[in-house]
Each structure stands twice: as structure tokens, then as C-alpha cells.
Amino acid sequence: MTDETAAVNAAIEGELRLLDPAVRSSRAEVARLLDPEFTEIGASGRRYTYAEMLAELPDHPGGEADGPRYEPSEITGVLLAPGLVHLTYKTRFCGHWARRGSLWRKRDEGTGWRMYYHQGTPVPPDVG
Structure with a gap:
């Protein structure tokens, strides 16, 4: 596995964890996955x-x-620079779609990959 593949896979794993209700409901878990400079x-x-x-x-x-869950699809990622991964994907939640993008960064070996930036954009029903 290349360094790029490993980095992208780690970012995707973190992204999926943040969509998991068990993680979303835990401030301690969220704190481990978000960069202190997150926006x-x-x-x-x-x-x-x-x-x-x-x-x-x-x-x-x-x-x-026991509530509704985010359903991610079309997740792709690219290593922009050492320690910086850009992910894009779509989510479906309660019948509504959004396009999403995240930047994940790894500052040192001790902290691992953390989400630095995230943006969600609603997809109108008449747009694919």
C-alpha cells in the first residue's frame, strides 16, 4: 500500500467514524477526530x-x-501534500442529499489524522 493510499484510507475511516451515531454522541470521540483548529x-x-x-x-x-443515520456514498480522496488529505462525498439523510468536502491533516505521529475543515452543501431535489 502506498503512503497516499494509506493516508486517504485513514481519512475515510475517520470520516465514516464521525457519521457513526455512537461517535457523534461522544464528545471524547469527537475530540479525538477533530483538529483543534477545526472549522x-x-x-x-x-x-x-x-x-x-x-x-x-x-x-x-x-x-x-435508534434515529436516522447519514448514508455516505461516492467517497473519494486525494493526498494534497504530506499530512493533508481532501475527501469529497455525498450523504443522504432523511431523504435529503448533500455534497460534502473535508480536509484531514496529520500533524505528527502522536495525534493521527484529524478533520481540519468540513463543508456541506445541500443538493436540491432536481439536481443529481
Whole structure:
């Protein structure tokens, strides 16, 4: 396995973990996966910081074990530079689609890969 493949696979694994209700509902797990300099522009258009996401993610949709789940598809990634991976994919949640992009970075061996930036864009029903 190449370094690029390993990096992309690690970022995808982290992304999928953040969509898992068990992880979303755990501030400790989310803290392990988000970079301290994390920011997000949500599908709602709202901007989130690291502290806001840690505080609010457990209460966001997709965090309940018996509730609806995000269904990811078409996940692809590319290593932009050593320690920086860009992922793109789509999610379906309660019948609504969004296109998503994330930047994952690895600053040192001790912390592993963490999400540095995320953006979600709603897909209107008449757009594929």
C-alpha cells in the first residue's frame, strides 16, 4: 500500500467514524477526530468552530442510536501534500442529499489524522 493510499484510507475511516451515531454522541470521540483548529460550514450555512462542534454535535441529527443515520456514498480522496488529505462525498439523510468536502491533516505521529475543515452543501431535489 502506498503512503497516499494509506493516508486517504485513514481519512475515510475517520470520516465514516464521525457519521457513526455512537461517535457523534461522544464528545471524547469527537475530540479525538477533530483538529483543534477545526472549522465547518454546515449544509445550513452556519459556521462552526472546534469548541462549538464539541458542544453541539451530540445533539445534532444523526447522533441517536435508534434515529436516522447519514448514508455516505461516492467517497473519494486525494493526498494534497504530506499530512493533508481532501475527501469529497455525498450523504443522504432523511431523504435529503448533500455534497460534502473535508480536509484531514496529520500533524505528527502522536495525534493521527484529524478533520481540519468540513463543508456541506445541500443538493436540491432536481439536481443529481
